[in-house]
Amino acid sequence: MNWYAILAIYFLFWVLSGFIMLPFGIRTPDETGEVLLKGQADSAPSNFRPWRVVVRTTILSAVLFGLYYANYVEGWVTMDRFSALHRAG
Template structure:
């Protein structure tokens, strides 16, 4: 591996967070779009079922793939 373990973990965590913010809006329906009744004071744009565990799992898989690409690129560039 071209990176020391702490650096590799920092790179992976950074990639994971970036991918999470890209994955979060996928498949989200607001309460207004779903036609649900909202309690008084609730935001009509709040998600009905955000499915955070599923999105965290998807994020982990995508981040692992991207991290693999980073490691391959670093090995290629290191010669």
């Protein structure tokens, strides 16, 4: 696998992990007891910490990409296994 393919696939895992991690740890003003500002939505987060999301995203994407790359090298799950299931049915 080329290094630019590795970077591109890792970036895709990172973006997907970012969307997975966004809702974790977010609290609304109702949950924290803060007063809403004029024009603020009820669902707006009051404690959003972007660097915490970035760190969690990076950890999750590294784990997922590590599993993907290990499967690529070791060949645990291949297309042949899926076609064998299709032929058996």
